[in-house]
Amino acid sequence: MKNIIFICNSLGDEGLGHFTRCFNIASGVRKLNKDISIYFDGEYCNFALSKIINSKFKLLDYKKRNLSYSKSIVIFDSYKHNQEKIDYIGNKSFHSIKIDDFNRYNLSKIDSVINFRVDAEYEIYNTKNKFIGLKYYPSELELLKIREQNIYNFKNNTNKISNKILIFIGGNDSYNIGEKIIKEIDKFLYGKTFIWATRLVGKNKLNIRNNKLLVHNLQLNISNLLKDIDLVICGGGLVKYESSFTLIPCLSISQNKDQEIDSQICHKNGIIYNLGLHSDLFQNTKLIKSKINKFLNEEFQYKFKKNLLNKYDTNSIFRLSEKILEFLS
Secondary structure (H helix, E strand, O other): OOEEEEEOOOOHHHOOHHHHHHHHHHHHHHHHOOOOEEEEEOOOOHHHHHHHHHOOOEEOOHHHHHHHHHOOEEEEOOOOOOHHHHHHHHHHOOEEEEEOOOOOOOOOOOOEEEEOOOOHHHOOOOOOEEEEOHHHOOOOOOHHHHHHHHHHHHHHOOOOOOOEEEEEOOOOOOOOHHHHHHHHHOOOOOOOEEEEEOOOOOOOOOOOOOOEEEEEOOOOOOHHHHOOOOEEEEOOOOHHHHHHHOOOOEEEEEOOHHHHHHHHHHHHOOOOEEEEEHHHHOOOHHHHHHHHHHHHOHHHHHHHHHHHOOOOOOOHHHHHHHHHHHHHO
């Protein structure tokens, strides 16, 4: 048995975060062992499907699902998996692994749990195996080079001014946060380049006066967007971990309360700078200006990046992949 099945989705309100985490782990495992057969089981948008196909992973035949689970490591990741679904996967799988965020379910029927979030070490899980904390962060493989380059640049040029700002709210931007924040920061920032990553290229035409705006479609790899970026404004999801991993300072505007809980913890630990929940933030535009101006201060940026240096392990994806592969031996 040399199969790993990833259960996740990228349609509707689930966005791309859950799929991305699974895809990164699949890529890390494949890098260490090319003989492993990797399958994806779920409902996927064209963007996710293209990543699966281009990487030569396979889509699971749903008619053979139960038999396939029983012979495979099954890694699953979704906010929509209730207790019944979790227990079902645990009972059917050769070895079950849940990617978890908030520890809200009984995982006694699950073999292993992955929770890479900040302060996850304080969570109590009743699984046999626990891979928790940033040392198991499943980074995209292409981010390793960006991280190493940015660490080198920081150590040799600590006063770099933030001129290129990526606005990436996530796979979904249900509240139009991207457009709102661009219009707002254009009022008090000057001479910057805003790179807006969105699904709605062609539909988003903003007239801004004081800065340059480039609109890009979502990329197959987040690394394509993070190259040569000085600052990220994100929607509170996985991007805040991706940017901070690469030593790029990140401002977070959470799209929902769960993201806000995690963003507050990340802020407390110096991983990101949290602007708050979107519904509260845009009621006080003066607060947006004061927070962003504070964050762009060169001394503040230096201290922020210095704190990020030791928060992550560059090889965390391989540490996690090695642990998963041990279950096949």
